[in-house]
Amino acid sequence: MGDVSGELPESGRVTLVLTSPRTAPGLLSFAAWDRLRAADAVLAADPDPAWLEAFSQAGVVPEDVAGLPVGERAGRLVEDAAAGREIVWWGSEDADPGLTDALAEHLSRRAVASAPPEVEVLTGSYDVPGARLLDLVAVMDTLRSPGGCPWDGEQTHTSLLPYLLEETHEVIEAVESGDPAHLEEELGDLLLQVVFHARIAQDLEGFGIDEVAGGIVAKLVRRHPHVFGDAAAGSAAEVEVSWEALKAQEKVGRQGFEGIPATLPALARAQKMLGRLERAGVDVDAAVVEAAAGDELAAALLRVVVLARATGADAEAGLRAALSRMAPPEQ
8 A cells, every 4th residue: 555645656556535425425535635636537436426516616527437347447547557647546335346356456467567556545534423324314215215115115103103112112121131232233123213203204294304313402402501501510410400490491381291101101100100290299198099099909009109219219120120030930
């Protein structure tokens, strides 16, 4: 590989410019743009039209050699550079399979007769954290678009609810299993459900994944004034109090237990409802007695939830953990 000084060796140089397919057209490092502009020739295979527009604005006119077999593309690069020229290869989104092997073969042949040109790999752009989410959005768009998957195209918010519920429970199970590989897979399955619903909403309700992501970003910034603003918070407990206060301000006018899903498992729902009563200054013990209405079993279950809240425990998680430890009957 050549150096990165920019000085052209006597035998010429082949520069392979590699970019992320998730980078918007025109966004390249200064080094990559300088090399492209200074090149005697830029070769590419079926470059993206959006990139061609960006090249045109920069005065770069690549030659499309998509019609040449990979071996002949490599030969063009080596022979043109061997004449003391600067030749740039604009990398394709498919990473140009076979090109590097073909280049190595041509360079080896060239070395027998004379000094071969240098070959330098120059990375023009990188993926930022979260860039693979763009791939997921693009795949879902393909699946839902005309010519995509008939099954995906027929789904609705309602038809997907069983999968959303199932994947949520599988994430919980993966967390409690302590298996990182299992958790990684199940988080992906749950993420798919979010992107799927957002894509359906784009078709039917007028918002999509950008609005979904933008909304949660705004909420996180708004509810973390100790990070993004001038507020102070010295402990996690103070953060929680601030979060609930800010949430209450946003939910002004909310009545009773509004916002607590009726589909939550009963213990989890009870814990949420009792927390809502407690923050409202209601006598929780009296509320439990009234809700049980003489049903001793219901009263006992509610008292368990009260105990869980008092000790900072999660009643639902505690019961799940106990059930996971229960030995199955012998066969």
